[in-house]
Amino acid sequence: MLQAKDLAVGYGAETVARALTFDVQAGEILAVIGHNGSGKSTLVKTILGIESPQAGALTWTGGTPPQPIGYLGQLTDFDRRFPMRVCDLVETGGWSKLGFFDAAGAGARLRAGEAIARVGLNDIATLPLHKLSAGQLQRALFARTMVQDAQVIILDEPFAAVDQNTEADLMDHVLGWVAEGRSVIMVLHNLSTVLHHCARTLLLGRGTGRFGPSRAVLNAGALVEMGYLAADQARWLTGSLDGVTGGGVTGGGVTGGGGADA
């Protein structure tokens, strides 16, 4: 679906991460993890076309980026005081398919209604945004993403502000999208979610990235080398596993970055 080769991302003259080589197939989840400032959000913005690649290539199957790209971002710039009801917000997911002169119509309202029902917000569909809890808002935004009906969906820390039950519910929807053959790129912090659900991982850090099967990328050595864990944390973690597991995870199939590969 999407292929990146020697990609460098950043803002203006400043490069945040370089030499990124990875790909996402239809029907899989790519996890993106990394320490703060490692370039996760910059990479997301580059894939969305908001920022341009500084070097390398980003190639889409079919030549051009799919329209629309499903997107659920961090809520830093989201205005929760905007006069809008849940159902209005969900409906905006279909707007990018409308031309200047098209009316939204009954079909759009119907699709929004279905999505609201699927995320379990039927009871509060007409509530204004400022009355929602963080979990309810995140459910509403998942419903908007459903209305977008995109083949490629990018989720930037989708579980940052929600409780465990909500996370489990919402993760089911993500798995549903993947089962339908859509590609999902998900920025995450929770390693257990990555190991459970994401076949492959792009680990960003130290100005570059490593890519491969999640269980190969997420070994203690790589996490330390990429600045995700401190060395003593990793030693403590792996030490605490002695006698629990039958040996370390081997690092086969990892590509990219770092220079000092084991």
Add this chain to the structure above:
Amino acid sequence: MLEFLEFDFMRKAIVAVVVLSLGMAPVGCFLVLRRLSLAGEAMSHAAIPGIAVAYSIAGLSVLSMTLGGLIAGLSVALLSTVLARVTLLREDANMATLYLLALAGGIFLLSVRGTAVNLESFLFGNILGLRASTLILIGATTTVTLLVMALILRPLILQTVDPVFARSQSKHTWLISAVFMVLVVLNLIAGFRALGTLMAVGLMIVPATAARYWVDAVTPMLGLAFCFGAGSGLLGLALSYWLSNVPSGPSIVLVCGAVFVVSLLFGRNGLNVLARRA
């Protein structure tokens, strides 16, 4: 009591204020929602030197004064956006500085010319002495505003509520912002003759703010802001007729202010004093 309706100048003023509200309501609502209320104020002052320069070149021509004001107002808006990108200081600091300079420069220019323009009617408006050309300007501005707002309404909403999502869906979000700013300045200039450079922004911001206290969706907010604006305009005009020394600009904005206070007290998003007591 309603004998003032028989005067030609009064009928012109009524048409002017109702038509002006029609365009200013949607523009004002989005100014408020985009947290640009004070930027609107700044832009209205920033337009003054442009109008002054146009006046000293071409005299009292509505077209050249509009063009002059548009260029000056948009330059200040553009310059403060650019400065905020390339320097450390935020947009509001640059904008405040620039508009103060522009305001001072405008008044300076007008005074040096020492002229036929009465400074008081320039600042506070003279809605009771509107000429046909000004009415045409107001009508044209409102027509353009309503058409353009209808076209850009969806992207404008998306960009206001969730700017990063909007940018992920369209490459043209900067264009929408730019078009919106042009509408803001156009409406301010259309309001200048009627309400004055100090008061024009009042008919834009105050009804929109008052409307937000009552409703939680965009479309009703736009409609309510128009009703508040036009209603305050009519009542304000009548007031300035009955109390013959009061200029129309402040009197209209004061009535808007009364609507604001009532909305603040009783609106469901305001202090809501009735519901709290119950």
